[in-house]
Amino acid sequence: MLAIEGVSRRFSGKSAVSDVNLDIAAGSFVGVIGRSGAGKSTLLRMLNRLVDPSEGRIGFDGLDVTALRGQALRDWRARCAMIFQQFNLIGRLDVLTNVMMGRLNKISTTNALLQRWSREDRAMALSALEQFDIANLAAQRADSLSGGQQQRVAIARALMQEPSIILADEPIASLDPRNTKVVMDALLRINRHFGITVICNLHSLDLARSYCDRLVGMSAGRIVFDATPEALTASAARELYGLEAGEVMDAEIAPPAAASSGTGWVRPARTAA
Numbered sequence: 001m002l003a004i005e006g007v008s009r010r011f012s013g014k015s016a017v018s019d020v021n022l023d024i025a026a027g028s029f030v031g032v033i034g035r036s037g038a039g040k041s042t043l044l045r046m047l048n049r050l051v052d053p054s055e056g057r058i059g060f061d062g063l064d065v066t067a068l069r070g071q072a073l074r075d076w077r078a079r080c081a082m083i084f085q086q087f088n089l090i091g092r093l094d095v096l097t098n099v100m101m102g103r104l105n106k107i108s109t110t111n112a113l114l115q116r117w118s119r120e121d122r123a124m125a126l127s128a129l130e131q132f133d134i135a136n137l138a139a140q141r142a143d144s145l146s147g148g149q150q151q152r153v154a155i156a157r158a159l160m161q162e163p164s165i166i167l168a169d170e171p172i173a174s175l176d177p178r179n180t181k182v183v184m185d186a187l188l189r190i191n192r193h194f195g196i197t198v199i200c201n202l203h204s205l206d207l208a209r210s211y212c213d214r215l216v217g218m219s220a221g222r223i224v225f226d227a228t229p230e231a232l233t234a235s236a237a238r239e240l241y242g243l244e245a246g247e248v249m250d251a252e253i254a255p256p257a258a259a260s261s262g263t264g265w266v267r268p269a270r271t272a273a
């Protein structure tokens with residue numbers, strides 16, 4: 001389990017994330033939602049320590065993630081793979097090599113520098129590409145692929161890290177609707193098939209409701225909603241997004257399921273300083 005305890009982050013004295021407390025069970029698919037600037041990316045980046053918290057502690061199955069340094073931190077980053085909106089592939093390299101880059105943390109420095117890959121790494125990379133129906137693209141330059149194909153390559157690379165958690169920061173923000181579905185299906189598949197926890201920042205509430213089993217809503221750096229997708233009613237979404245609500249959801253937001261537990265609204269542990 002991932003335990004986020006009293007985590008805050010300030011940039012030049014200004015709060016981006018404030019006193020976030022969350023327990024995330026292994027194998028869940030969590031959607032982080034909220035207006036632009038709510039602190040979603042900063043929260044995700046703190047989980048794999050691309051950004052260090054100003055306060056608080058992040059734990060994972062007894063490991064104090066916030067205290068990790070050096071190789072232990074690199075190992076954590078490998079276990080906590082990140083997928084970005086802009087894919088972050090090396091465009092001039094072929095797809096297979098990009099995917100094998102996910103093994104960098106597992107091979108010797110010499111082999112990494114010379115990009116010497118074992119037969120097993122190649123087979124694993126091809127198998128990862130096959131999972132997402134893009135093995136036929138293995139020899140192509142990454143920058144010749146469509147956005148949806150590139151994001152599937154990035155997910156295959158993340159799988160090569162054999163992660164416990166995948167953090168996806170607006171993974172479909174630059175994709176058309178068809179590729180959006182392909183990429184979200186790929187994330188759902190690795191969540192269900194391998195039991196990898198997925199924590200995904202999403203702009204679209206409809207996607208968040210369709211794919212996630214838990215939604216965490218942020219506003220001004222704080223968690224203000226934490227419940228099942230069914231609990232996110234139209235009025236709850238309006239409260240979370242204000243005037244932007246129309247942009248992020250369809251007209252038809254289903255009423256809360258009868259079995260839904262509570263309204264999902266979270267009372268902040270502390271009021272803003």
Ligand SMILES: Nc1ncnc2c1ncn2[C@@H]1O[C@H](COP(=O)(O)OP(=O)(O)OP(=O)(O)O)[C@@H](O)[C@H]1O
Nearest residue numbers: 011012015016034035036037038039040041042043
């Ligand atoms: N490196 C940084 N330096 C200074 N301020 C930052 C930095 N990163 C984020 N912020 C600020 O922190 C706040 C939260 O930003 P963050 O990117 O986490 O929000 P977000 O919810 O992910 O927004 P978006 O959906 O637009 O990506 C914003 O006010 C942002 O300007």
